[in-house]
Amino acid sequence: MLLRPAALLSAQQPSAADQLSQLLGPVVEAAVLRALAAERAVQPQCAADAGQRALVRLEERLDQLGREVAELQGALAAGRAAGTERSGDGEDGGQQPPETPPEEQSESGPACKRQPLPLAADSSPHEPPERRACARSCLQLRNQGGPQHDGVYWFTGMPVPVLCDFSHDGGGWTLLLTAISKHGWDPFSVRARNKNSPSLTENYSILEYGNVIRNLTEGGRFAYRIEAKAEQGRQRWGGIWFAPRHYSFVDETGAQTDNRRILLIHTPVIRAGGHLHPT
Structure with missing residues (x-):
């Protein structure tokens, strides 16, 4: 005589939840794959946008530095012109007097x-x-x-x-x-x-x-x-x-x-x- 437990008999029949999972599994998997593909397509575009923004900021900084250099060059040229004008104010035409021998100098002491x-x-x-x-x-x-x-x-x-x-x-x-x-x-x-x-x-x-x-x-x-x-x-x-x-x-x-x-x-x-x- 063979005995078959009732629990084993009931396990052979799939439940409604199992049947629903089998039906929706392929659909969910396909949706996940489509979402991943869309994310991969968006990431390069974001990176490209970030690089473009950094390039724009760099160009703006270079323009600012160029303006500052131009201002400094102008100030330097003005200073040189003023120095030349001052050096020519003397009666000797801008020539400095020759240095006296060390034994004749007295400004710094004996x-x-x-x-x-x-x-x-x-x-x-x-x-x-x-x-x-x-x-x-x-x-x-x-x-x-x-x-x-x-x-x-x-x-x-x-x-x-x-x-x-x-x-x-x-x-x-x-x-x-x-x-x-x-x-x-x-x-x-x-x-x-x-x-x-x-x-x-x-x-x-x-x-x-x-x-x-x-x-x-x-x-x-x-x-x-x-x-x-x-x-x-x-x-x-x-x-x-x-x-x-x-x-x-x-x-x-x-x-x-x-x-x-x-x-x-x-x-x-x-x-x-x-x-x-x-x-």
């Missing part, structure tokens, strides 16, 4: 001296003079020509006076240090001692300014001179060396060894000291 004389020896310690030398170092003063005299000068831009030697080994040497005795020297005084009183007969040092003087000229190397004088007699020893430009006068590492001696000194003389000569 001028410098192109051909300075050494400071008076009895004025030590030296105070800044009213008019300094136009040169910035002993070597620059030598290179500019004219009469040169050994002695103390105060150069433009230098915070201290310096002693220049124009008489030996080509001239243009700046005294950096004189050690007459071993007393009073320490790591501080060896850098600066009696710095306003350059001397070959008294203890003196401006080593802390050595690098500043070295940098006043161009070149890959600089020259320095060392001399020593015997306590008794007139013998002296020393020489002249070249060193790389980046070497420091206050280096304490002991690594600056690339020095080349170009002259050995061993002759009678009464001078002593350490001199710098930028090359």
